[in-house]
Amino acid sequence: xxxxxxxxxxxxxxxxxxxxxxxxxxxxxxxxxxxxxxxxxxxxxxxxxxxxxxxxxxxxxxxxxxxxxxxxxxxxxxxxxxxxxxxxxxxxxxxxxxxxxxxxxxxxxxxxxxxxxxxxxxxxxxxxxxxxxxxxxxxxxxxxxxxxxxxxxxxxxxxxxxxxxxxxxxx
Amino acid sequence: xxxxxxxxxxxxxxxxxxxxxxxxxxxxxxxxxxxxxxxxxxxxxxxxxxxxxxxxxxxxxxxxxxxxxxxxxxxxxxxxxxxxxxxxxxxxxxxxxxxxxxxxxxxxxxxxxxxxxxxxxxxxxxxxxxxxxxxxxxxxxxxxxxxxxxxxxxxxxxxxxxxxxxxxxxxxxxxxxxxxxxxxxxxxxxxxxxxxxxxxxxxxxxxxxxxxxxxxxxxxxxxxxxxxxxxxxxxxxxxxxxxxxxxxxxxxxxxxxxxxxxxxxxxxxxxxxxxxxxxxxxxxxxxxxxxxxxxxxxxxxxxxxxxxxxxxxxxxxxxxxxxxxx
Numbered sequence: 001x002x003x004x005x006x007x008x009x010x011x012x013x014x015x016x017x018x019x020x021x022x023x024x025x026x027x028x029x030x031x032x033x034x035x036x037x038x039x040x041x042x043x044x045x046x047x048x049x050x051x052x053x054x055x056x057x058x059x060x061x062x063x064x065x066x067x068x069x070x071x072x073x074x075x076x077x078x079x080x081x082x083x084x085x086x087x088x089x090x091x092x093x094x095x096x097x098x099x100x101x102x103x104x105x106x107x108x109x110x111x112x113x114x115x116x117x118x119x120x121x122x123x124x125x126x127x128x129x130x131x132x133x134x135x136x137x138x139x140x141x142x143x144x145x146x147x148x149x150x151x152x153x154x155x156x157x158x159x160x161x162x163x164x165x166x167x168x169x170x171x
Numbered sequence: 172x173x174x175x176x177x178x179x180x181x182x183x184x185x186x187x188x189x190x191x192x193x194x195x196x197x198x199x200x201x202x203x204x205x206x207x208x209x210x211x212x213x214x215x216x217x218x219x220x221x222x223x224x225x226x227x228x229x230x231x232x233x234x235x236x237x238x239x240x241x242x243x244x245x246x247x248x249x250x251x252x253x254x255x256x257x258x259x260x261x262x263x264x265x266x267x268x269x270x271x272x273x274x275x276x277x278x279x280x281x282x283x284x285x286x287x288x289x290x291x292x293x294x295x296x297x298x299x300x301x302x303x304x305x306x307x308x309x310x311x312x313x314x315x316x317x318x319x320x321x322x323x324x325x326x327x328x329x330x331x332x333x334x335x336x337x338x339x340x341x342x343x344x345x346x347x348x349x350x351x352x353x354x355x356x357x358x359x360x361x362x363x364x365x366x367x368x369x370x371x372x373x374x375x376x377x378x379x380x381x382x383x384x385x386x387x388x389x390x391x392x393x394x395x396x397x398x399x400x401x402x403x404x405x406x407x408x409x410x411x412x413x414x415x416x417x418x419x420x421x422x423x424x425x426x427x428x429x430x431x432x433x434x435x436x437x438x439x440x441x442x443x444x445x446x447x448x449x450x451x452x453x454x455x456x457x458x459x460x461x462x463x464x465x466x467x468x469x470x471x472x473x474x475x476x477x478x479x480x481x482x483x484x485x486x487x488x489x490x491x492x493x494x495x496x497x
Contacts, residue, residue, distance in 0.1 A: 062210070065222035079206075081213035089218070115219035 007164045012127050012143030013044070017051050019141035020094060020125050024052075027121065029092040035059035037109050038080065040098030040156035044127050047162075048096060059084040066108035082112065089117030098156035100126040103137035128164065130154060179301055187486045189301045189310045192319040193360040201364055205329045207482035208475070214251055215478075224485050225254035228285040233275075234313070235261045235291040240449050240473060241313050241323070245288050248480035257284070272296070273303060280305055286488060287311070294318035294353075309487040317353050322483060323448050324357030326476040328365060330468055331403055333475065334444055338367040344397055344439075345388070346373045346429060347407030347456055350380050350418075354448045355407055359386040373397035373429065377418040394429050401439035405446045406431055406456045422455040431457035436466060444468050 024032060033056050036045025042060045049058045064079045095109060106124060113119060125141040130148050148154060153167045180195050182188045187200065214222055230249050234242055242258075249256050259279075266275050276287070286309045289297040294316030301310035314320040328338075335341055343362055349355045349372055362370045363386060370388045372379070383390055391397030398404065409425060419425050436443060445457070445466045453459050462469060 064210075065214075065224050079210040081210045083213070084216070111223070115217045115221065117218045 007128070007144065007146075009127075009162045009164070013047060013051070016044075016125055016127055016141055016143040017048060019143075020048065020052065020123070023123050023125075023141050024094075027092075027123070029121065029123070031056065031092065032094050032123075033059060033086055033088070033091045033119075034094045034096060035061055035084065035109075035113070037095070037097045037105060038062040038082075040158070041096050041126075043156065043159045043162060044098055045094075045096040046159075048094070048125075057085045059086065061109050061112055063105060063108040063112055066112045068104055068108065084116055087117060088113055088119050091117075091119050093119045093122045095122050095124050097124075097126050099128045099130060099154055100124075100137075100139050100142075101130055101132050101154075102134040104135065106137045107135060127156070128154060179298070186489075187483070189297075190321060190483050190487055191298050191301055191310065191312045193321050193324055193357050193364065194319070196364070198364050198366070201325070201328065201361060204325055204479065204482050204486065205332055207486060208325075208329055208478040211251075211478040211481045214481075221251050221253050223253045225249070225252040225488055227255075228488060229255045229257065229283065230286040230288060230484070231257045231259060231279050231284050232288045232313075233259050233261070233279075233290070235266075235289075235296070236314065238290055238313070240476070241290065241320075244473065244476040245311075245313060245322075245480055248477050248484060249288075251477070252481055252485055254286075254484075272300070276300055276304065280308065284308065286484065288313050288484075290314045292316055309484075311484060311487065314353055317351055317356070319357045320353040320448075321357045321361075322476070322480055323354050324361045325483065326472060326479040327354075327358055327405065327446060327448070328361050329475050329479050330446065330472050331444070334468060334471075335402060338362065338365040341367050341402045342369040342371070342400055343367055343403040343405065344371045344373060344401045345405045345407065346394065346397070346431065348378045348409050349374045349383060349407065350378045351410040352407050356386075358405065359383070359388055363387045371397050371401075375419065375425070375429065394435060395438055398435060398438040401443055403444050403446065404431065404436070404439060405448075406451075408448065408450065409452060409455055422452065426455050426458075430455065431461045433458070433460050433464065436461060446472060449473070 032054060034045050034049050034054055036042035038060055046058055060083045062080055062082045097105060123140045126139045127143040129139050129142040129145045151169045153169060155165055157163050157165055180189050180191055214220055232242060232245060246256060287300060288311045289300055290313035295318060296315045297310055297312035304310060312319055312321055345355055345358060371391055372383055372388045373391045373394050376392060443466055445461060447469050451462055453462060
């Protein structure tokens with residue numbers, strides 16, 4: 001496990017925040033609702049929630065019940081429930097995750113969001129966009145784009161301090 | 172029986188495979204079921220009250236005995252997990268034409284089902300089916316004879332945990348027909364497994380089986396003494412349909428001696444909770460002022476029954492045997 005020095009969380013957060021502000025302006029999003037994916041995405045979303053000065057409470061999505069691979073990897077025994085206090089129907093949503101990799105998590109998250117209601121728009125923001133997509137999902141706003149080898153996994157640890165670590169898998 | 176059940180209910184990693192009785196499970200697993208149920212409660216807040224966990228799985232509800240609450244909450248739980256459901260009405264099925272239980276099961280297996288939820292009037296029926304089904308199929312006991320009704324016991328434990336926070340400091344009193352009650356048997360085992368401080372049973376001698384004390388319960392024949400200082404009171408239904416012989420003079424007489432009244436409940440703690448697995452015989456097990464009163468959590472039990480059944484079914488379906496099958 002290696003700590004990545006060059007991925008400075010502060011500048012990644014600033015990049016993502018700027019990109020989101022630009023996107024909100026360009027699309028004229030109104031009263032945006034921010035939703036983070038448990039756990040790393042929720043940590044990032046919590047920080048962005050205050051930095052963007054959003055008024056509606058932060059939503060947290062736990063996608064365990066929506067994963068497409070639960071029959072292969074099983075489920076964590078304790079699944080902390082999703083927590084969406086606001087109505088999603090008709091809203092402009094910022095969906096936040098720490099890392100965009102295969103795209104499967106985002107697919108599951110969007111499936112879950114639509115079970116709460118039909119949002120007007122969803123903007124996807126991630127701190128790290130890495131290579132290795134398996135389904136056609138792309139981020140609208142990113143903190144940084146990086147290229148890793150397929151045996152490498154990047155993971156956000158936190159919540160205090162937030163830090164990226166890279167793990168090597170020997171297959 | 173316990174060892175056998177222990178083997179048959181869990182897979183090689185100790186995860187739930189069938190859910191037949193509380194016997195043979197352990198405290199960690201009971202807590203895991205309740206934790207999982209907790210997480211399913213948010214599904215009710217969704218506009219589409221469904222998660223895709225059991226999408227593409229087929230569940231057969233085999234009810235050889237009448238049931239409203241258990242069958243409908245199982246069915247709702249299955250639907251909220253996105254499973255496909257077959258409800259077999261035994262009264263109009265081939266079983267009534269003389270087909271054996273095992274033949275019925277074999278035929279349903281041939282239709283590629285994944286889970287049976289079984290309610291049967293004979294003790295051990297669910298266990299019997301579980302020991303004969305194909306390896307990828309899970310069996311859930313929805314009540315068998317006088318033996319066990321483990322999903323009811325789990326929803327009762329879940330209701331208690333939600334309201335009281337835990338079991339270690341509680342005095343729980345079960346009142347009524349213990350003799351015929353599969354619910355009481357499962358509750359007694361679960362309460363003990365969860366290390367409840369004190370468990371009491373209050374019943375007339377004719378409705379009390381001999382094994383009660385071996386399950387760690389204190390026996391009372393006087394309701395006023397039994398209710399003293401109680402945190403939780405669970406009333407059980409008088410099971411007239413299972414009573415053979417004159418065990419009781421009348422429902423009225425029972426109410427006079429063992430019925431829950433507002434007056435009697437005053438002997439319990441001021442924040443006591445009153446439970447009943449349903450259906451209630453008003454004026455027999457309790458008066459309406461108690462059933463509909465501020466201490467009653469009877470309808471809450473019904474609601475929580477859905478998430479607890481979602482938890483049990485999703486866990487059984489995702490153990491090793493199911494994941495590797497086909």
